[in-house]
Amino acid sequence: xxxxxxxxxxxxxxxxxxxxxxxxxxxxxxxxxxxxxxxxxxxxxxxxxxxxxxxxxxxxxxxxxxxxxxxxxxxxxxxxxxxxxxxxxxxxxxxxxxxxxxxxxxxxxxxxxxxxxxxxxxxxxxxxxxxxxxxxxxxxxxxxxxxxxxxxxxxxxxxxxxxxxxxxxxxxxxxxxxxxxxxxxxxxxxxxxxxxxxxxxxxxxxxxxxxxxxxxxxxxxxxxxxxxxxxxxxxxxxxxxxxxxxxxxxxxxxxxxxxxxxxxxxxxxxxxxxxxxxxxxxxxxxxxxxxxxxxxxxxxxxxxxxxxxxxxxxxxxxxxxx
Ligand code: ADP
Ligand code: MG
Numbered sequence: 001x002x003x004x005x006x007x008x009x010x011x012x013x014x015x016x017x018x019x020x021x022x023x024x025x026x027x028x029x030x031x032x033x034x035x036x037x038x039x040x041x042x043x044x045x046x047x048x049x050x051x052x053x054x055x056x057x058x059x060x061x062x063x064x065x066x067x068x069x070x071x072x073x074x075x076x077x078x079x080x081x082x083x084x085x086x087x088x089x090x091x092x093x094x095x096x097x098x099x100x101x102x103x104x105x106x107x108x109x110x111x112x113x114x115x116x117x118x119x120x121x122x123x124x125x126x127x128x129x130x131x132x133x134x135x136x137x138x139x140x141x142x143x144x145x146x147x148x149x150x151x152x153x154x155x156x157x158x159x160x161x162x163x164x165x166x167x168x169x170x171x172x173x174x175x176x177x178x179x180x181x182x183x184x185x186x187x188x189x190x191x192x193x194x195x196x197x198x199x200x201x202x203x204x205x206x207x208x209x210x211x212x213x214x215x216x217x218x219x220x221x222x223x224x225x226x227x228x229x230x231x232x233x234x235x236x237x238x239x240x241x242x243x244x245x246x247x248x249x250x251x252x253x254x255x256x257x258x259x260x261x262x263x264x265x266x267x268x269x270x271x272x273x274x275x276x277x278x279x280x281x282x283x284x285x286x287x288x289x290x291x292x293x294x295x296x297x298x299x300x301x302x303x304x305x306x307x308x309x310x311x312x313x314x315x316x317x318x319x320x321x322x
Contacts, residue, residue, distance in 0.1 A: 002119045005096055009084070009114070012100055016113040018080065028115035030081055032133065039077035039132040039139060043067045044085075047124040051188070052167055057095050059188035060126065061102030066190045067211065068130035069110060070263040073197035074209035076140040077132025079110050084117035085127035102189075110194055140200060140207035140267065145225035147296035149205055149268035152277060154193050154286050156239040157214055158252065159186035161259020175245055182241035190263035196288075199280035200267055207267040213258040215312060218266050219300050231292030233257050234305035249304070250313075257302060258312045268294050 010023040020029035032038055045051055045064050055063075065082065072079045084103070088095070107114060112130070163183040166175070174180065193209075200207060206225055208217045214236070222229050234249075236256040247255070269277050274290075281288040302310045 002091065005091060005093065005119050008093060008096060009100065012104055013114040014104070014108060016080065016111070019113050019115055022113065022115045030115065035136070036133045037136050037139070039072055039075045039134050040129065041068055041071040042127065042129040043071065044125060044127040055188060057098035058102035061099040062106050062189045064126040064128050065103050065106045066192050066263065068128045069192035069194055070190065070209040070211070072130055072132035073192050073194045074140065074207050074265055075132065075134060076138060076197045076201040076207065077134040078198060079112045079130060079132045079194060081113050081115045081131040082107065083129040084114055086117065086119045087122040087125040089124055138201045140197065140204055142206055142208050142221050143224035145206035145221050145227050145268040145294045146270070147227060147294060148270060149294040150271055150274065150290050151218065151229055151231060151266065151268050151292040151294060152288050153210070153214065153237065153264055153266045153291050154196055154288050155264040156237045156242065157210070157262050157264060158242050158256035158259050159183045159239050160190065160261035161255040162242055162245060163187035164261065165255070179241045179244045182239070187261060190261070192263060193265045193284070193286055196265055196280065196284035196286045199283045203273055203276045203280050204267040204269045207265055210262040210264045210266050211260060213260040214266060215257050215300060215302065221266070221268065222298065222300050226298065228295045228297035229292055229300045230295060231302050232305065233302045233310050235289065235291045237287065237289040253310060254313050
């Protein structure tokens with residue numbers, strides 16, 4: 001039965017000139033260009049943990065690849081190949097077709113070839129491995145943030161966390177449908193900042209993608225670089241949809257600073273490179289916002305616009321209440 005599914009997947013997988021042998025044999029054969037390094041990453045999505053139980057298969061497929069392309073983006077790598085390990089409760093061809101619409105749709109946008117994987121029966125779980133190319137010495141790493149660097153973030157923060165909070169909200173004061181849909185789209189179909197990551201090579205000192213929340217992920221940069229960061233929680237960029245919720249400062253800051261699932265890039269660069277950062281953002285057609293600075297100490301401090309230190313709420317989960 002799995003063979004039917006694999007045949008369906010194989011029939012739809014796009015080719016690339018550097019895929020010597022794709023789906024169908026015991027291994028794929030891949031030809032990296034001479035002198036380039038491979039950036040390799042893997043992420044697994046489990047139902048109810050990494051995507052809501054009510055997610056449609058096309059969105060699950062998109063997100064499974066998007067979170068991996070986001071890791072490649074954070075290294076400044078050019079995505080090239082991927083592997084897909086599917087654990088499915090039933091051999092459901094229409095589910096797989098819809099899943100592939102999302103997965104292969106995003107793959108096509110970034111010229112990524114699906115070159116193999118594994119298909120098994122079990123609880124719904126999607127494991128993806130993605131490969132990218134990077135020139136030696138040009139990968140963006142977490143451990144190169146320097147004293148005096150600016151801290152930047154791409155796009156907007158907090159939409160996905162707001163969408164997640166709305167799912168478990170009691171429905172009173174529900175936002176307009178268009179606002180809820182815009183937030184939900186950011187949760188279900190994050191756009192990996194692939195072009196921005198590549199444009200930041202040679203410009204940013206350190207980079208990470210924001211998957212677990214800005215403070216947590218910037219904290220990883222600080223720990224790896226042995227530096228401190230100070231950020232202004234009232235400078236965090238927000239979307240029109242998030243603004244339309246009319247949230248109080250406490251809830252908005254919590255969603256934006258510690259919500260997670262944003263898949264934006266957080267990076268540091270010396271102030272002398274502000275114009276280069278702006279040029280990279282323009283080339284990638286993504287907004288970037290300066291949100292703080294790096295200091296020669298350790299830890300991470302968040303301040304509000306009035307200069308009052310801000311600490312995130314203790315609970316990891318943020319809930320809307322009426
Ligand atoms: P093997 O038993 O040799 O591991 P499989 O029957 O698992 O082979 O897979 C056959 C071929 O199909 C292999 O090339 C494998 O990489 C590919 N494949 C299996 N499942 C998937 C999948 N979900 N997506 C892409 N390729 C897959
Ligand atoms: Mg196998």
